[in-house]
Amino acid sequence: MDQLNDSMLAYHTDQYLKFKTISLETLKKFEDEHNRNAKQYLGEGLTFFVLTILGAFFVYLAIKRQLYYHQQQRNFMMAVTHELKTPIAITKLGLETLVRHKLDEQKQHKILQDSINETERLDALCNNILLSAQLESGGYKMTREEFDCSALISRSISAFKRRYPLRNFNVEIPEDIMAYGEEFLIQLVVNNLIENAIKYTPQDKSITTRLIDLPNLIQVEIADEGQGIPDSEKKKVFDKFYRMGDEAKRKTKGTGLGLYLSAKIIQDHNGSIHLENNYPSGCVFKVQLPKF
DSSP, X not given: OHHHHHHHHHHHHHIIIIIOOSOHHHHHHHHHHHHHHHHHHHHHHHHHHHHHHHHHXXXXXXXHHHHHHHHHHHHHHHHHHHHHHHHHHHXXXXXXXXXXXXXXXXXXXXXXXXXXXXXXXXXXXXXXXXXXXXHHHTOOOOOOEEEEHHHHHHHHHHHHHHHOTTSEEEEEOOSSOEEEEOHHHHHHHHHHHHHHHHHHXXXXXXXXXXXXXXXXXXEEEEEOOSSOOOGGGTTGGGSTTOOSSOTTTOOSOOOSOHHHHHXXXXXXXXXXXXXXXXXXXXXXXXXXXXXX
16 A cells, blocks of 8 residues: 555656646645655554564464463373372272281371371361362352361361471461351361461471461461472462472472462451461461451
8 A cells, every 4th residue: 555655646746747647736725635644654664563563472372371281280280180099099008008917006007097187188278179179169168157166277287287297397276266258168277277387397396376366357378397488489389280390200299289279268257368488488378257
């Protein structure tokens, strides 16, 4: 179109200079029209160019996002496969050992306790997967009511002390602190966060759990003494399937569902959850819930 516009101007100019078939005034009108058309074509070209660049950028973002989700799902499948096989293998080996060998009471107790721990891990994994699917599909109907948060956290700590008798738990739980929500879901959040703290805390370090009574809110803090999480990763840990590092080389347990599910549950309860640094090392997960 721009070439045609130039050709038309050249033609009319030639008509004026050689044949005088048009007036100078008419030629100027053709020049003005040529300039207007040139600006219009330039604007349209720039607009098309910008739209093409934006379209390519959004396509790139969509492809990048899909590749990211594909990688996260791949990591999840690898983690789930490992998390399902390991408890089954350990429990099976323990039971076979009890059947085939006569062991003293202390060894029997250790094997049974290890088997119980692994089956509870398996049960927690299944609960996380099923509940995540139900919450996302809207198939889970919450029943909210007032509950004793102090008693809920104390029960969780007692259960983990039985499962991990050699671990050190620091507990700061005032009595009779009430909260509002579905007790089962909040119990799952607390269990996920404590399990996460145990996972990343060295054997000789402590896991600390606090319950703080605030105006109109209760705050639960669960702190580990592990290596901590870089600031750039802090928000990502609540993404579905997200886990730091290479799944094929990772030594820590987990599927990337626990923190995602915990964040979703707290959000659905009109609460908040965030991650801070623990000093001198580790992380603190802070959960706030309404009292009513």
